[in-house]
Amino acid sequence: MGAQRAERLAALLGAVLVPLTLAPYPLGLEGWVLLDYWLALAVASYATAWLVTRVWSGEREA
Amino acid sequence: MSVRLEASLIVLASYLLLGTLLAIWTRRYLSPRWTAREYYVAGGRMGGFLAAMTYAATTYSAFMIVGLVGFSYFTGVGAAGFELSYFIATMALLAWLARRVWRLSRSRRWVTPSGMLADIYGSRSLGAFITALYLVALIPYAAGQLKGIGEALAGLAPRGHSPTYYEAGVILALVVMLAWSLVAGMWSVAVTDALQGLLMIAAAAGLLGWVYAKVVPVAGWAAITRALSSEGLLSLEPHWPAARFVAFVTPWVFFAVTNPQVVQRLYVARDEGALRLMVRGFGFFGILYTILVILAGLLTRAGAALGLIPVEPGGIDEVTPSLMELMHPALAAIVFTSIVAAAVSTADSILLTIAGTSERDLVPGRESPLRGLAAAIIVAIAMAAVAWLRVSYIVALAVTSSVLLLPLAPPTIASLATGRRLPSWVAWGSLLAGTAVNAAFIVVGGPKGPLAGSLHGIPAPLIVLLASSLPLVLPGALRGSPLEGGC
Numbered sequence: 145m146g147a148q149r150a151e152r153l154a155a156l157l158g159a160v161l162v163p164l165t166l167a168p169y170p171l172g173l174e175g176w177v178l179l180d181y182w183l184a185l186a187v188a189s190y191a192t193a194w195l196v197t198r199v200w201s202g203e204r205e206a
Numbered sequence: 207m208s209v210r211l212e213a214s215l216i217v218l219a220s221y222l223l224l225g226t227l228l229a230i231w232t233r234r235y236l237s238p239r240w241t242a243r244e245y246y247v248a249g250g251r252m253g254g255f256l257a258a259m260t261y262a263a264t265t266y267s268a269f270m271i272v273g274l275v276g277f278s279y280f281t282g283v284g285a286a287g288f289e290l291s292y293f294i295a296t297m298a299l300l301a302w303l304a305r306r307v308w309r310l311s312r313s314r315r316w317v318t319p320s321g322m323l324a325d326i327y328g329s330r331s332l333g334a335f336i337t338a339l340y341l342v343a344l345i346p347y348a349a350g351q352l353k354g355i356g357e358a359l360a361g362l363a364p365r366g367h368s369p370t371y372y373e374a375g376v377i378l379a380l381v382v383m384l385a386w387s388l389v390a391g392m393w394s395v396a397v398t399d400a401l402q403g404l405l406m407i408a409a410a411a412g413l414l415g416w417v418y419a420k421v422v423p424v425a426g427w428a429a430i431t432r433a434l435s436s437e438g439l440l441s442l443e444p445h446w447p448a449a450r451f452v453a454f455v456t457p458w459v460f461f462a463v464t465n466p467q468v469v470q471r472l473y474v475a476r477d478e479g480a481l482r483l484m485v486r487g488f489g490f491f492g493i494l495y496t497i498l499v500i501l502a503g504l505l506t507r508a509g510a511a512l513g514l515i516p517v518e519p520g521g522i523d524e525v526t527p528s529l530m531e532l533m534h535p536a537l538a539a540i541v542f543t544s545i546v547a548a549a550v551s552t553a554d555s556i557l558l559t560i561a562g563t564s565e566r567d568l569v570p571g572r573e574s575p576l577r578g579l580a581a582a583i584i585v586a587i588a589m590a591a592v593a594w595l596r597v598s599y600i601v602a603l604a605v606t607s608s609v610l611l612l613p614l615a616p617p618t619i620a621s622l623a624t625g626r627r628l629p630s631w632v633a634w635g636s637l638l639a640g641t642a643v644n645a646a647f648i649v650v651g652g653p654k655g656p657l658a659g660s661l662h663g664i665p666a667p668l669i670v671l672l673a674s675s676l677p678l679v680l681p682g683a684l685r686g687s688p689l690e691g692g693c
């Protein structure tokens with residue numbers, strides 16, 4: 145997968161993950177599950193960034 | 207002199223000495239020929255570790271170890287949602303846009319974020335307007351950091367000496383901030399940021415370790431959960447109603463594209479490999495630091511409720527200082543110094559960035575080190591003067607700084623995402639509309655209005671975002687020639 149496609153995918157995932165931070169309200173989450181839920185989203189966003197940056201070429205631009 | 211004060215001053219002095227030696231040492235990295243790009247963005251020659259540490263230390267201010275511990279203590283797990291929302295959005299924005307910004311910064315020779323937008327939209331007056339916005343939003347924000355250092359020192363003062371210690375703290379912060387940013391520009395800021403970032407993580411781990419040892423082995427997780435639940439701290443209501451959550455989260459979600467001190471750091475990496483390490487390293491730091499701080503706040507509250515930690519803080523900013531009074535003086539000294547480090551690392555980065563934008567985009571002239579020096583001194587004195595006043599609205603303005611910068615988000619994202627030079631009226635429309643809404647909320651609700659206000663139940667930051675996004679949906683708004691340099 146090319147870098148540009150990976151970046152578009154990251155944008156798409158971000159557009160999904162960020163609004164999902166509000167999902168505990170309609171879902172009525174509480175307790176430690178609430179913290180686990182947000183942590184899972186944070187780990188998912190970190191994993192996304194990790195995978196996207198993997199396809200960056202590492203080239204040095206002039 | 208008390209043992210606590212003595213230990214704190216020894217650790218603080220060691221940190222200041224080491225930081226100053228490191229800052230001087232970084233002069234070897236400076237190119238012999240002074241250029242603005244070399245001074246403000248390290249000539250785009252920085253390695254990934256340093257870039258990651260300066261991005262992290264600049265982003266995470268004293269708010270984390272003081273404010274977020276207190277927020278978790280008083281408002282519970284919702285504080286984690288607020289902070290992690292920022293993190294999730296920043297990871298997405300960096301994965302999406304960081305490489306584009308980095309590539310364009312090299313081909314377009316960008317030095318400042320206001321210069322970047324002025325270049326993209328083809329309007330120098332836009333760059334001047336944006337710089338003015340930075341000054342209004344970020345001088346109180348940086349002054350808030352200096353005020354934090356003053357308050358931290360005042361908290362150590364013997365009875366009756368608090369005002370003197372506060373003033374000494376502000377002066378110390380001014381001198382350190384100026385010295386560490388002027389010695390070698392971005393190089394000295396980044397290397398001292400790396401030191402400060404490591405200290406911040408170590409202190410947060412020490413703080414959590416101390417609280418954990420006091421509470422978890424004695425009470426057990428079941429009792430901790432009951433204690434927090436009975437106070438309503440493991441649910442969203444009553445502390446985090448949806449409107450409040452949205453109001454807090456909206457400006458911070460766009461922090462990575464609106465705050466110039468972090469946008470500028472996207473220009474510094476020497477190659478794509480370094481940029482990759484920067485994004486990953488910042489992510490690792492961010493998630494770790496957030497978890498440490500949030501858990502420290504929650505466990506402290508449980509420990510207080512169960513009678514295991516005898517604290518009764520009167521407000522959000524008093525939780526960490528209350529804990530420091532109970533700790534071993536050596537650990538308290540490390541936490542104290544980490545508060546100073548977190549404040550300095552944010553303030554000197556802001557200083558370097560807005561000094562650069564002021565001398566290049568507000569009052570453009572011939573490139574020279576003297577102009578940079580003069581701008582930095584003027585901006586630093588303005589920050590210290592605001593902190594010296596010690597009035598309450600400084601903190602309110604500091605808190606709302608990200609809302610004041612929020613109108614920058616739509617035009618920045620639109621141009622970078624499309625990779626096009628959009629018409630300048632789009633950026634002007636966004637900035638004027640968003641700033642007008644902010645001004646209206648300030649008139650109606652005071653300095654906190656842009657964050658705390660609402661209209662028909664809609665939080666003010668969301669209205670600011672909507673208003674500044676409107677020009678983008680007008681016909682022709684997204685048409686323009688491609689930005690050269692390739693995305």
